[in-house]
Amino acid sequence: MAIEVSGLIKRYGDLTAVNGVDLSVAEGEVFALLGPNGAGKSTTVEILEGHRASTAGTVSVLGMDPETGGRQYRERIGIVLQETAIEKELTVREAIDIYAALYPRRRPASELIDIVGLHEKSDSRIKTLSGGQRRRLELALGIVGDPDVIFLDEPTTGFDPSARRQAWTVIENLSSLGKTILLTTHYMDEAQALADRVAVISGGEIVARGTPDTIGGRDDAAVVISFTLPPGTAPPGLGEVVDEAGRYSLEAPAVTQRLHQLTSWALDRQIELESLTVEKPSLEDVYLELTGEANDG
Amino acid sequence: MGERTSNLQLIWQQIRYQNKIFWRTPIAAFFTIVFPLMFLFVFVTLFGNDTISELGVTTAQFYAPALAVFGAVSATYTNLAIGTAISRDEGILKRVRGTPLPPWIYMAGRVGSSVWVAFIAVVLMLAVGVLLYGVEIYLVSLPALLVAFAIGVACFASLGLVVAAFAPSGDAAPAIANATLLPLAFISDIFIAPSDASPGWLAAVGSVFPLKHFAVAFSDGFSPIEKAARDGWLDHFHWKEYGIMALWLVGGVILAIRFFTWEPRGGERKRSSRKRAKTAAEA
Numbered sequence: 001m002a003i004e005v006s007g008l009i010k011r012y013g014d015l016t017a018v019n020g021v022d023l024s025v026a027e028g029e030v031f032a033l034l035g036p037n038g039a040g041k042s043t044t045v046e047i048l049e050g051h052r053a054s055t056a057g058t059v060s061v062l063g064m065d066p067e068t069g070g071r072q073y074r075e076r077i078g079i080v081l082q083e084t085a086i087e088k089e090l091t092v093r094e095a096i097d098i099y100a101a102l103y104p105r106r107r108p109a110s111e112l113i114d115i116v117g118l119h120e121k122s123d124s125r126i127k128t129l130s131g132g133q134r135r136r137l138e139l140a141l142g143i144v145g146d147p148d149v150i151f152l153d154e155p156t157t158g159f160d161p162s163a164r165r166q167a168w169t170v171i172e173n174l175s176s177l178g179k180t181i182l183l184t185t186h187y188m189d190e191a192q193a194l195a196d197r198v199a200v201i202s203g204g205e206i207v208a209r210g211t212p213d214t215i216g217g218r219d220d221a222a223v224v225i226s227f228t229l230p231p232g233t234a235p236p237g238l239g240e241v242v243d244e245a246g247r248y249s250l251e252a253p254a255v256t257q258r259l260h261q262l263t264s265w266a267l268d269r270q271i272e273l274e275s276l277t278v279e280k281p282s283l284e285d286v287y288l289e290l291t292g293e294a295n296d297g
Numbered sequence: 298m299g300e301r302t303s304n305l306q307l308i309w310q311q312i313r314y315q316n317k318i319f320w321r322t323p324i325a326a327f328f329t330i331v332f333p334l335m336f337l338f339v340f341v342t343l344f345g346n347d348t349i350s351e352l353g354v355t356t357a358q359f360y361a362p363a364l365a366v367f368g369a370v371s372a373t374y375t376n377l378a379i380g381t382a383i384s385r386d387e388g389i390l391k392r393v394r395g396t397p398l399p400p401w402i403y404m405a406g407r408v409g410s411s412v413w414v415a416f417i418a419v420v421l422m423l424a425v426g427v428l429l430y431g432v433e434i435y436l437v438s439l440p441a442l443l444v445a446f447a448i449g450v451a452c453f454a455s456l457g458l459v460v461a462a463f464a465p466s467g468d469a470a471p472a473i474a475n476a477t478l479l480p481l482a483f484i485s486d487i488f489i490a491p492s493d494a495s496p497g498w499l500a501a502v503g504s505v506f507p508l509k510h511f512a513v514a515f516s517d518g519f520s521p522i523e524k525a526a527r528d529g530w531l532d533h534f535h536w537k538e539y540g541i542m543a544l545w546l547v548g549g550v551i552l553a554i555r556f557f558t559w560e561p562r563g564g565e566r567k568r569s570s571r572k573r574a575k576t577a578a579e580a
């Protein structure tokens with residue numbers, strides 16, 4: 001295991017930010033820690049990064065304790081913090097060179113600039129970069145020491161959709177190099193796209209874990225058929241429920257049969273089933289259910 | 298595994314890169330280098346470059362070393378206080394803490410760069426004084442000057458890091474640094490020549506702080522009276538002034554090590570507001 005955490009607890013005074021977290025991440029795996037703000041995911045990651053001491057529990061990354069691993073430990077990890085923090089007066093290439101010098105294993109600046117796609121900006125001052133470009137530079141600095149384990153704390157927060165796709169490609173490339181990646185995010189599509197396994201953390205505890213496709217019983221959950229009807233049409237009476245917007249939904253354990261019943265009913269009456277969809281609950285649905293945020297948003 | 302860069306090389310690289318950042322921050326370069334020179338022009342223009350009767354030296358002969366000290370203190374104390382506090386606000390210190398760079402090397406880079414800038418500020422001030430206003434440097438006290446410079450910049454670098462440690466934010470740091478340095482400069486023989494007319498208690502207050510001792514020890518090399526009074530170069534060493542600055546240096550180092558933090562203060566604020574939100578949600 002590249003990362004092993006058991007019984008991790010972190011208290012700030014009377015506030016328990018992390019309350020008994022267990023995690024294990026295999027070498028080469030991409031693991032996503034999901035959770036709302038304040039759920040304890042950043043605290044957990046910061047303990048793994050060596051930025052914070054734990055209150056109780058054991059943490060081992062690459063066989064070392066991040067709290068006491070010091071220089072040797074930091075030579076083998078890469079950190080991308082939640083907020084971009086780079087000296088704005090430097091150019092992209094200067095920043096990469098300066099940070100590369102801190103590591104015994106160094107990736108050449110030109111290769112990193114390639115990976116994160118900042119060729120045109122390589123000799124520009126960092127203060128002239130857009131938010132997305134700075135974030136990608138931050139990614140480059142996170143891997144400048146050719147780390148074995150990479151921590152990405154909300155790597156794409158504040159990105160526009162195209163910048164997010166580019167960052168995903170970068171992360172996928174890193175993963176294909178065999179790096180172990182621990183990622184926190186509150187974007188479900190990000191977890192779905194990148195992670196081999198996910199864990200949902202809420203109130204300082206892990207409430208569910210699994211692959212993006214199976215977590216929270218997603219794979220066993222019933223398929224939901226949903227549709228809308230023209231105004232004034234009586235519903236088919238197959239056990240469907242209707243929401244305030246007039247959209248009907250129908251849980252269907254035997255989806256083929258149910259769909260057949262529904263479409264036959266509609267054909268008989270020459271009713272058009274507008275915006276018919278057949279879906280499993282999305283990762284987002286499961287996440288909202290698990291974190292109890294469904295009603296807040 | 299490749300080879301680690303040696304610590305010495307890392308220190309050198311850190312100094313160079315802090316230096317690069319300093320010269321690319323026009324406001325810092327202006328206040329450290331140009332500002333003291335402007336004072337010199339203003340004072341000499343205002344008072345004329347005649348001999349100040351109480352001191353027996355010309356205006357420039359008094360002000361060039363005094364303002365050189367002021368420049369050196371700006372380069373170390375003010376710049377380290379502001380620059381470090383801003384870097385902490387921006388999360389740069391936290392990022393550095395997550396790399397293998399030993400924290401002391403990072404600090405050595407910052408301090409080393411500020412001392413280099415202080416050296417440039419001093420040399421420039423003295424060069425302008427000598428070339429434009431006929432300032433004389435007495436070579437016999439040059440070793441004493443260098444010692445005063447070394448202890449002085451070390452002392453004010455440590456105090457700058459103390460201000461950075463206690464400043465609640467990067468915005469507050471300039472206010473704290475200037476509100477402490479500028480009034481002190483008026484009672485420390487920097488902006489105003491020592492005179493019998495000023496009340497004794499004010500001079501006594503000035504004597505508590507290290508700035509006056511820096512100015513006194515440094516100005517020795519520009520005083521014909523001092524030159525006439527002492528023979529050997531070692532006689533020009535100001536042990537009392539060095540000692541008081543060294544005490545402040547030790548105090549500064551202890552406080553800076555004890556209270557310095559690498560995390561942005563905002564992180565703690567965010568955490569406590571989260572905590573409040575959580576408490577409110579549970580209530």
